[in-house]
Amino acid sequence: MAAPLDGMLSGQPPRPPPPLQGLPSHASLLQAEPDAPRSSNSTLVDDLELSFESCFDVLELRNELQQKNALVQKHWQQVLEDINVQHKKLSNISQDSLAYLQQASASIPMPLK
Numbered sequence: 001m002a003a004p005l006d007g008m009l010s011g012q013p014p015r016p017p018p019p020l021q022g023l024p025s026h027a028s029l030l031q032a033e034p035d036a037p038r039s040s041n042s043t044l045v046d047d048l049e050l051s052f053e054s055c056f057d058v059l060e061l062r063n064e065l066q067q068k069n070a071l072v073q074k075h076w077q078q079v080l081e082d083i084n085v086q087h088k089k090l091s092n093i094s095q096d097s098l099a100y101l102q103q104a105s106a107s108i109p110m111p112l113k
Helices: 002-010 026-031 044-107
Strands: none
């Protein structure tokens, strides 16, 4: 307690308090890289940062998943529409073929007995 008072009385600017044992200083927290592994002595701020980063990661993943899900649904909708169109074409062809065969067979004279 005497050291801070001495600085105030002598007119010198007060010195910052020494870092607590086992905790990183503010400078080391600011200089740490975002992807660097955290020490086991993480602070509450570090824990909160990790929580927020995780939330943003989850939000990004959820948005990406929703976009991909929409693309998959659109793709399958298109596939179903294509199948429906093909089915209609085939049924029209078979109807036309049947009508043609019926007409052709009607014009063939019946065999004499």
